Amino acid sequence: MKVFKNISELEASVGEELGVTEWQKITQKQINEFAEVTGDLQWIHTKPMKAKLLSPFKTTIAHGFLVLSLAPRMLEDIYAVKSVKMGINYGLNHVRFTAPVPVNSEVRGKVILKSFEKMDNQRGKGARLIVSLTFELKNSEKPACVAELVFLIYE
Template structure:
């Protein structure tokens, strides 16, 4: 984990990798809870028996937005800025779901600090996050995420 003292220290890290997280196993329970929270109960996510019969993946798969929603948790494994009192998700410049995440697979994320700009009394951060499936050459998701950080 990278520990930065303040926003200036963090900002000096632009253009560098923040590393790669540990793997996280995607469970059917996670997928079901996400479906319940979002109302997205499409069978490809929530019906293992039907998915085994009808899906090209032969199992249920995680929602793309479930994968993406893991970004804050996984980023917290990669870095911390001691002076930051608040962070806000601001949006995304680009998100691509490039591969399905079968339930039971293990997912990790790498992050690169692309850009930092002054934003009022804080900074706006653009981070490229790449979600990787263990043993797969193709990532599950590549997202350029924007966060506001305030001291």
């Protein structure tokens, strides 16, 4: 994990890779629980036997949004800013699900700090960050997902 003392130190890393997470396996249990929470019970995700027979992937696949929902944990595993008291998810500029994630596949996150803009508002002094997060898929040339996330951080 890369640890920065303050946001000014983080600012010096614009354009750089902040790190890569460990591989994380996506299980059928995770897929089923995500399906229940979101109401997306499509058989391609939740019915292994049907998927084996009818799916072009011959197995169940993870929801794209399940993969994307791993972002907060991955970011926490990659970097921290000691002086930050609060972080807020501000949104997404870009997301593409570029490859299916078959059950029991492994993904990891690679983070690049794309931009950093200092700000001072009613919440305090901080910065708006844009990070590029690539969800790499083990044994695949294509990533599972590419996303550009926007965060607000406050000291």
